[in-house]
Amino acid sequence: MEWKDNSVIMIDQTKLPNSLEFVTFTDFNQIADAIRTLVVRGAPAIGVSGAFGLALAALQSDAEKKNDLISYLENAKRILFETRPTAVNLAWGLEKIMEVANQATTVEEIRINVVETAKKMAEEDIQTNMSLGKNGSELFNDNDTIMTHCNAGALATVAYGTALGVIRATKESGKNIKVIATETRPVQQGSRLTVFELKHDGIDVSLIPDTAVGYTMANGLVNGVIVGADRILKTGHVFNKIGTYQVAIMAKQHNIPFYVAAPLSTFDLESNPEDVIIEQRKASEVTGIGDKKTAPDGTDVINPAFDMTPPELISGIITENGIAKPPFQESIKELFAPN
Ligand code: MRU
Numbered sequence: 405m406e407w408k409d410n411s412v413i414m415i416d417q418t419k420l421p422n423s424l425e426f427v428t429f430t431d432f433n434q435i436a437d438a439i440r441t442l443v444v445r446g447a448p449a450i451g452v453s454g455a456f457g458l459a460l461a462a463l464q465s466d467a468e469k470k471n472d473l474i475s476y477l478e479n480a481k482r483i484l485f486e487t488r489p490t491a492v493n494l495a496w497g498l499e500k501i502m503e504v505a506n507q508a509t510t511v512e513e514i515r516i517n518v519v520e521t522a523k524k525m526a527e528e529d530i531q532t533n534m535s536l537g538k539n540g541s542e543l544f545n546d547n548d549t550i551m552t553h554c555n556a557g558a559l560a561t562v563a564y565g566t567a568l569g570v571i572r573a574t575k576e577s578g579k580n581i582k583v584i585a586t587e588t589r590p591v592q593q594g595s596r597l598t599v600f601e602l603k604h605d606g607i608d609v610s611l612i613p614d615t616a617v618g619y620t621m622a623n624g625l626v627n628g629v630i631v632g633a634d635r636i637l638k639t640g641h642v643f644n645k646i647g648t649y650q651v652a653i654m655a656k657q658h659n660i661p662f663y664v665a666a667p668l669s670t671f672d673l674e675s676n677p678e679d680v681i682i683e684q685r686k687a688s689e690v691t692g693i694g695d696k697k698t699a700p701d702g703t704d705v706i707n708p709a710f711d712m713t714p715p716e717l718i719s720g721i722i723t724e725n726g727i728a729k730p731p732f733q734e735s736i737k738e739l740f741a742p743n
Contacts, residue, residue, distance in 0.1 A: 405444065405452060405562050407523050410463055412456045416443050417559055421600040432461040432480045439487040439494075442591065446560020447634045447670055448529050451493030455522040457484045458501040462518045473511045477502065477518075489681040490643055490710045491634040492672045497525065526562045532667045532724045533564040537573030540630070540665055540722040544574045548627040549582040551620070551655075554645035555597035556632025556665065566665040567630045568601065570722060575607060583609040584620060588645060590689040590707065617651050621658040629655050630722075633666040635680060638673045640715030640732025643680055646708055652717035661719040668723055668739065683709040 405414040412429045418441065419425045427443065429435050435457035438444050444453050461480035467473035481498045488494060504521045508514040544550060550571060557568030564572060574581050583602055588594035595611050602609040612620060620626050629651060635643040642648070642664050655662040672680075687705035692698050699705075721728040721736070728735035 405449060405456070405526065407456060407459070407519070407526065410460075410519075412453070412460065414438070414444050414453070415559065417445060417597060418443055420559075420596050430460060431464060432457040432484065435460065436483050436487050439484070445593070446555060446557075447491035447493040447632065448533075448561040448566065448667060449559070450488060450491055451497035451669060452522070452526050452529055452562055453497075454484045454494045455497040455501050455525050458498060458505075459519045459522040462505070462515045467511060470509065470511055470514065473514055474505060477505055477514075488683055490683045491670075493634075493667075493669050496669045500525065529562040529667070530564055532669075533561055533566055533569040534573070535724040536566060536665055536667065536722050537564060537569035539724070539727055540570030540663065541573040541577045541579075543570075543661070543663060543720070543722070543727070544579060544581060544628055546579045547581070548574075548579070549584060549625060550574075551584040551586070551617070551626045551629045551651070552598060553586045553594065553629075553631050553648055553651050554588045555593040555601070557598055557601045559597050559601055560632060565601075566632045566667065568598065570630055570663075570665050571602075571607065572605065581608070583607060584626060585609055585611050586614050586617060586647065586651070587611060588647065589614055590685075590693075592693075593645065614647055614650075617654050621654055621660055626655075626658075626660055628661045628663065630663045630665055633664050633670050633721075634710055635675075636664070636666055636671045636721060636736075637675060637677060637680075638671075638733065638736055639677070640718060640721065640728070640730070640736060641677050642713045642715075642718060642721070643682070643710050644713065646711050649711040649713045649717075652713045656717050662713075662717055663720050663722055664713075664718055665722040668725060671736070671740075673736075673740070677712060680712070682711070685709050 465476040557565035
């Protein structure tokens with residue numbers, strides 16, 4: 405994802421793996437649509453998209469007074485914020501831009517500063533992922549096979565990835581590693597995106613149906629699990645792609661370490677588990693695969709996009725500031741302590 409000539413360029417993830425297509429947006433409403441329809445997805449990627457969306461909004465508005473521009477931005481922020489409720493990075497990206505806009509004194513200053521801040525956030529995302537990748541690379545050994553769920557890779561961030569960033573850094577440190585990627589029904593971020601991304605980088609990857617997690621673990625094919633996160637609470641509760649909870653339980657049953665990799669922007673130190681809204685998505689994602697119908701018409705569906713993994717199933721949370729280990733209440737606090 406990139407800011408270029410006052411527009412935002414990103415990969416259309418709905419087209420992968422069949423074609424690698426780039427889309428260009430000049431209107432914040434297009435960014436809101438892209439987030440809603442999963443053209444762009446993954447917590448850090450939608451955080452930066454939200455920031456880019458507000459930067460576009462600042463350029464789109466013809467306001468000549470600070471108050472008018474701020475009102476225009478507040479409205480754009482609301483539209484962008486309502487696209488997806490679970491990933492906290494979206495609110496984080498939007499708030500950061502609004503802060504910068506409110507601090508500026510003239511409309512010109514607002515426009516320049518929000519564009520520069522959004523661009524900086526995109527650059528920082530890459531650095532953050534490389535740092536957390538390096539921190540996590542010490543957790544795995546030569547010849548390990550690592551399972552991952554969904555896509556927490558370059559596609560889900562600006563570049564490099566979080567969970568896949570750790571996998572990339574482990575490989576770059578000279579260790580020979582293999583990856584097992586779950587398919588991740590119903591939208592198949594695992595098969596469509598993670599496998600695409602890892603094959604593109606020449607990293608050994610095998611795809612499994614979600615239902616083979618138990619089989620591969622029970623048969624000694626998995627040495628560790630690493631996933632990303634959409635929101636992490638101060639207690640260590642992790643919200644991530646639906647199915648993460650099942651993978652974590654299965655890992656516990658087989659004594660396999662289960663790690664979460666995420667930047668500090670994914671932490672929500674205010675909310676309690678019951679406050680977090682789990683996005684419910686449309687039934688057609690479950691009653692079909694792509695355009696092909698796989699369930700009778702009129703089938704009732706429950707389709708939550710995320711679930712919550714409790715801290716007792718998690719071996720460590722890898723961030724750019726280090727690795728938090730249980731008990732998380734203490735170790736998460738330390739991640740945020742100045743130096
Ligand atoms: O619905 P998605 O594809 O946006 O869900 C993405 C995930 O659950 C990722 O694991 C998470 O956002 C972390 S991405 C680095």
